[in-house]
Amino acid sequence: MTDIPRTARPTMKDVAARAGVGLKTVSRVVNEEPGVTEDTISRVQAAIDALGFRRNDSARLLRKGRTASIGLVLEDLADPFYSPLSRAVEDLARAHSTLLFTGSSAEDADREQELVLAFCARRVDGLVIVPASEDHRYLEPEIAAGVATVFVDRPAGGIDADVVLSDNAGGTREGVAHLIAHGHRRIGFIGDLPRIHTAAERLRGYREAMEDAGLPVHGNWVSCGPTAPGRVRAAVESMLSGPEPVTALFAGNNRITVTAVRVLADLPSVVALVGFDDFELADLLRPAVTVVAQDPGQLGRTAAGLLFQRLDGVAGAPKRVELACRLIPRGSGELPPVP
């Protein structure tokens, strides 16, 4: 035998030596290319089995140019909102015989860039990105080099690229209009950091709905900031006190909604509530929680679908797809105003 190689793995060269054929013949058998005698095939196959040969796809793909892998960067793999999105991307990747790298940016622009560039350094064919950064010009050379890139949930910053969004402003308008239709005139809005695109859009939707109904928005009816429970609690309490207390709340995302439910459960007042984003068990709470639901799975499917279209050679200007939201009345949003 030959001396022990660095890795214990047999290569095509080893198989060729053992079968007494050329390297290319092994390659033909492994890839099921035509034009090899039955007899040769079985000799090669015997050598493959004896040595336990398994092709090194990394080496193969280096030679072929494509890596048959894509990267997914999102805020947090563990956030229930994003997991159906990841799963949808994964399902499309599988359907295209593509492997998936994943990474969480933790809402940190540097970490996003680090992950994205690490994926690019592995020469992924494409990227699906839920942006944390506001400036994606660092991606220009990669996109120019042919890395297909689709942004999802939030648009890219500083570059023009494919993006799939929910209709955040429209969904919020509908949710707030729903509260207005149920008699509310003083409605509070508690949102995420306004530098986040979705948060800014939802705030815009709230203001538009109030304006459309000819309602004023008092200064302390709007609170934007981190989703930390303490901040949200303080915002709710502040909106419910003072001379012009709100009778209804619109919560800007699922974490804020859940905190609002907890806070309201401890208070004597009856306050109507509509939340952006659906969440599990919303229907089991009392009152059940009315929400404006996005479809994170559909967001992921649409984004990945667009990505694979690009990888299949569909050219053209960057696309912007906006998915509708759906109001789900369950009880908390239909409570009448209590002065």
Place this chain on the structure above:
Amino acid sequence: MTDIPRTARPTMKDVAARAGVGLKTVSRVVNEEPGVTEDTISRVQAAIDALGFRRNDSARLLRKGRTASIGLVLEDLADPFYSPLSRAVEDLARAHSTLLFTGSSAEDADREQELVLAFCARRVDGLVIVPASEDHRYLEPEIAAGVATVFVDRPAGGIDADVVLSDNAGGTREGVAHLIAHGHRRIGFIGDLPRIHTAAERLRGYREAMEDAGLPVHGNWVSCGPTAPGRVRAAVESMLSGPEPVTALFAGNNRITVTAVRVLADLPSVVALVGFDDFELADLLRPAVTVVAQDPGQLGRTAAGLLFQRLDGVAGAPKRVELACRLIPRGSGELPPVP
């Protein structure tokens, strides 16, 4: 200039040509190896910047042997139980400058194998696997070739390998004993498919707790099967009817618990409930739901920690780590029996 290459990407060769130096010198500069003149460095750096060169890590790693990537295979990326596990694995991977491939087996043994072997074909350094298959002998050649492998949540089948588990039997014993301590004598168990290791262990824990208390287990007090809501609903209804109706239920996982809560909410009877697995908002339901909680993040951290120990060269016999569960009383498990 040279003719247009297949890929638009500049390589070290291009950088070397432009800087008027050898290939190895470019490699030295890119890898910040010592022994290059300041002057040469700046010439190379200028060429790198001008061409927008970014090293191809796939090629690099092919030469180096390690791929600095690991694969994670679990049942479903979108299952809230597994997302903190994934996130924990991801965090450790990042700390070890390692990229993470992920894939969902969807509880399908073939799909698990397909994913695992695809990761191995890319020559991942290691694997973290939540098994769907009951036979992992297909992994023997890979493990022999040096792929570090850690199983988590359920043990491997047919091979001896590192594994990190929750104490499923012990946790269930504690949960059932808790119901017994609150006066229950007729307690039902609704579990997942018994071919799933965790489901079998939890059933064992239930039987042991009943036996320890000298209580009989009637035939229709135990129902194992898919977690489909219809099946669970039928099981609950069956256990609550007949001559010996149960006064308490133990639900074998989070999905079953949630369905049980829904079913019980529609019924007039007051039935105590303890569920295996914690879930969000369990404390907001009325009654709040008592659970036996695992720590999926800890499961992931422990498994990934073990994996990177192996990759750092820690040898020795396969390890089996069992993590304790924690009973969290919230109300539903402290309800007294109502005949």
Place this chain on the structure above:
DNA sequence: CTGAAAGCGCTTACAG
């Protein structure tokens, strides 16, 4: 039908 040579984009081992 089969295989030797060159190459994918890097690093290693060596020589100057």
Place this chain on the structure above:
DNA sequence: CTGAAAGCGCTTACAG
């Protein structure tokens, strides 16, 4: 301090 040659494990392009 610098670089030409060989090699990681495959595929491509070509010749026989």
